[in-house]
């Protein structure tokens with residue numbers, strides 16, 4: 481059965497997926513780039529992003545970075561803040577994402593936003609579609625596009641939180657990173673309550689850099 | 702130099718030191734007992750609490766559980782909620798702590814509270830002193846009692862948070878536990894901001910059960 485999954489979300493020890501003050505020079509917020517060091521060191525990640533091979537990364541990190549790759553995922557959902565630093569109504573169509581014309585997707589990407597915008601097609605054929613109908617509408621479109629493949633929730637915090645709170649996420653892979661950001665976008669907020677307890681950690685795999693935790697939704701009683 | 706240290710605080714993946722609804726039957730809040738499974742399995746902990754030796758615990762867990770033991774610590778500070786489940790003014794002196802008459806302390810214990818109470822002396826000589834003057838007053842009393850030994854902040858969340866926010870804590874050892882509690886007492890709250898970034902992770906030591914992170918206050922610039 482195709483699932484809704486979040487892969488390789490990097491969580492700071494104090495609970496943030498991004499630092500404060502996101503902007504053109506700080507896609508992950510101030511200090512947030514430290515969250516991604518483990519993944520950008522992997523061959524799986526660099527390969528997907530068309531970068532030269534790095535030195536040897538931790539094999540546990542490699543294994544987790546490879547998940548969600550290849551043909552496993554047929555569509556991605558992301559929040560408008562992950563898509564870019566532009567806020568409010570789109571003045572023009574000049575912002576085309578962080579990823580360049582040859583992005584890592586190769587499948588449709590649904591962007592949650594309150595501000596309608598025409599579809600955007602990258603040079604590699606990746607189509608971004610801007611969805612104003614909320615997370616369930618985005619999920620319906622993503623499932624239709626993905627067919628028998630999984631749908632990925634790419635991030636950021638506000639987006640993952642909504643799919644968690646609604647109990648729609650089947651799997652959530654977190655890498656707990658030993659840094660404190662002090663402020664930013666929190667993943668597990670107090671309002672999650674019972675929804676958070678609908679999940680359990682099914683795999684706990686420390687590497688030399690981070691601790692990977694794979695969570696699955698508990699079977700409904 | 703004697704320091705102010707918190708040892709072996711067990712933090713859930715979603716950021717809590719205790720679950721919700723603390724009470725006589727749930728000292729760590731509902732579901733919170735899962736936080737302590739790693740430490741109660743260690744010889745160091747069972748020895749300190751006068752319990753029979755367990756089977757073999759993870760050696761990394763043993764090493765961390767042993768810290769703060771012996772004569773290293775000369776006084777402990779804790780919050781009134783960690784001391785017990787009684788809330789509001791003390792009706793009588795019948796609550797004598799969770800630890801029985803032969804507790805794990807063997808040194809003065811300063812309890813932060815808004816409600817004055819006479820000193821309480823356990824059968825093993827441990828003296829609890831109830832401090833209404835706030836965290837700095839408790840720290841002064843603890844330092845005086847500890848002499849050239851360290852002062853331990855035992856918990857809970859509200860108490861550790863105040864010493865962190867004031868930049869008074871020198872060291873903080875956390876064990877990140879792969880469970881979600883969904884609600885409870887949060888350690889790193891959004892109001893910590895700059896104070897949290899005054900700390901850095903100096904040791905990242907995963908065991909088979911938890912991930913130990915030892916944080917130290919950064920040198921002042």
Ligand SMILES: NC(=O)c1ccc[n+]([C@@H]2O[C@H](COP(=O)([O-])OP(=O)(O)OC[C@H]3O[C@@H](n4cnc5c(N)ncnc54)[C@H](OP(=O)(O)O)[C@@H]3O)[C@@H](O)[C@H]2O)c1
Pocket residue numbers: 488489490491496497498499502507508509515558559560561562563567568592593594595611612613614615634635636637638639640642665
């Ligand atoms: N640590 C990691 O692994 C990781 C992974 C991915 C991303 N990130 C980072 O996370 C940050 C972004 O996270 P974030 O929490 O700030 O934001 P986000 O989830 O990416 O986007 C939030 C925005 O999406 C739109 N949106 C969300 N829910 C909606 C709904 N129900 N209906 C309509 N629009 C909706 C809103 O934008 P508008 O109202 O403005 O349209 C909202 O402000 C970035 O820094 C990114 O780099 C980190």
Ligand SMILES: NC(=O)c1ccc[n+]([C@@H]2O[C@H](COP(=O)([O-])OP(=O)(O)OC[C@H]3O[C@@H](n4cnc5c(N)ncnc54)[C@H](OP(=O)(O)O)[C@@H]3O)[C@@H](O)[C@H]2O)c1
Pocket residue numbers: 709710711712717718719720723728729730736779780781782783784788789813814815816832833834835836855856857858859860861863886
């Ligand atoms: N996970 C772990 O490793 C760990 C470790 C230790 C404890 N715990 C758990 O943590 C929980 C307790 O944490 P908590 O956050 O609820 O509370 P806490 O920090 O133990 O105690 C908070 C209480 O202490 C008093 N207090 C705190 N600051 C004060 C101040 N500045 N001035 C005067 N009084 C002050 C107040 O009590 P009053 O106003 O009522 O007097 C306040 O409600 C318990 O479940 C305990 O078992 C967990």
